[in-house]
Amino acid sequence: MVFTLSVEKGRTAMSTAEETAGGEMQPWAEVTPDAARRLLVAAVEAFAERGYHATTTRDIAGRAGMSPAALYIHFKTKEELLHRISRIGHAKALDILRTAARGEGDATERLADAVSSFVRWHAGGRTTARVVQYELDSLGPDARAEIIGLRRQVDAEVRGIIQDGVAAGDFDVPDVPGTTLAVLSLCIDVARWFNVDGPRTPDEVGALYADLVLRMVGAGK
Amino acid sequence: MVFTLSVEKGRTAMSTAEETAGGEMQPWAEVTPDAARRLLVAAVEAFAERGYHATTTRDIAGRAGMSPAALYIHFKTKEELLHRISRIGHAKALDILRTAARGEGDATERLADAVSSFVRWHAGGRTTARVVQYELDSLGPDARAEIIGLRRQVDAEVRGIIQDGVAAGDFDVPDVPGTTLAVLSLCIDVARWFNVDGPRTPDEVGALYADLVLRMVGAGK
DNA sequence: CCTGAACCTGAGCGCCCGCTTAGATCCCCC
DNA sequence: GGGGGATCTAAGCGGGCGCTCAGGTTCAGG
Helix, strand or coil, rough: CCCCCCCCCCHHHHHHHHHCCCCCCCCCCCCCCCCHHHHHHHHHHHHHCCCCCCCCCCHHHHHHHCHHHHHHHCCCCCHHHHHHHHHHHHHHHHHCCCCCHHHCCCHHHHHHHHHHHHHHHHHHHHHHHHHHHHHHHHHHHHHHHHHHHHHHHHHHHHHHHHHHHHCCCCCCCCCCCHHHHHHHHHHCCHHHHHHCCCCCCHHHHHHHHHHHHHHCCCCCC | CCCCCCCCCCCHHEEEEEEEECCCCCCCCCCCCCCHHHHHHHHHHHHHHHCCCCCCHHHHHHCCCCCCHHHHHHHHCCHHHHHHHHHHHHHHHHHHHHHHHHCCCCCHHHHHHHHHHHHHHHHCCCCHHHHHHHHHCCCHHHHHHHHHHHHHHHHHHHHHHHHHHHHCCCCCCCCCCHHHHHHHHHHHHHHHHHHCCCCCCHHHHHHHHHHHHHCCCCCCC
16 A cells, blocks of 8 residues: 555565455464464463463463473473564564655655554554563563664654654654654553454554544644 | 632542642552551552562562561452552542542643643552553452443543533544543553653653643644 | 450462473374 | 484473461550
């Protein structure tokens, strides 16, 4: 939808398009072998439901239809599972934002695009997003430091769009870093409250939030 | 600040004023006996740092300067500690919003007041707010149901202000429930990212967020 | 000075945790 | 058809968990 002309040379554009379009997503296709992927998906579900510390390795292995010991053939520790999940999830989130930030259109269009697709991902993939966004503290120091680096890139991407809008005179933002923080906070928290059985679809929430964010930055005055 | 004329007959107004004024808060004064309060404060700190499931009863008792067994004289289970913390915290949050919602002034002033004081509480009392807002799932079904009831009242309070503003023609809000959700989500998530050693004070974040929320509801067009 | 209630501790019970090890099974290539 | 690496399981180890209990300490009231 964004890369209409350069779709052939866009490596990431294709893989992104097929997932932001569909409701459910399988971003774990890159994980091999098959048994490792099943364990990882089981871990995402368990972590999202009960939290990292309340989840047992026996539960994860059980969901994947394996014995507890099988887990340790593919992953060194329980924490490595969380680390892998977190890294893949953050890479995906960053990819979504980059695609929107570097698309065509003015700052208003790009910000609306970024927010709506970012929110869609948090709502539609709530299970994954919840683990990715809220289990950061359960990682050890090294892994956490790596993930925090990715988060800084996420922040820079959004701040870049807002700065563009201010520079072009499209936005009215007194505090750019603070507003960036608030916009990201708003989007991320969707993973906490969004309910699949609730009244809103991910698309609707994405549209609502894009509108609210444009108001926050004073677009279209 | 809000009840200037009816301060004498306002039961809740006094206890609220002295806490929203000061930076640090001790809303645990009502908990007796003294040993129980010390255990409860220790539990708040431990839960906020490591999460409910990663906190051991030995850690809580140790922080309070007691043996693990002492905990069970004052609380039946570890979960009862979280329940008590959550109930007191939610009552406090609701009290803050009610005070702002029922104050004087038009909808714009009351919404700004509600958001800034609510955000100040989440930032200044981040330790408590974090436990209150993010450890809900660790409660059992009965306790969780009770807390969810309090959250609905919180939601109703904010929705009421926004509806007043729309009815008076001060706000421009296409989706009142959705915007209410977003406003509360924005405020609550402060407890996740706010850093005491960071560049912003709770007052500054409160002022920034009040401005952003007024933009979201289209006030002052 | 004694009593009994309130409070707290040392020791530890039973359980389940993350993780390991020895060996069975599968499947591909020769 | 048989050797060998990859994959999985049954069994269990050491340890820390939530929680309990018998007994010590404190202190107000008689």
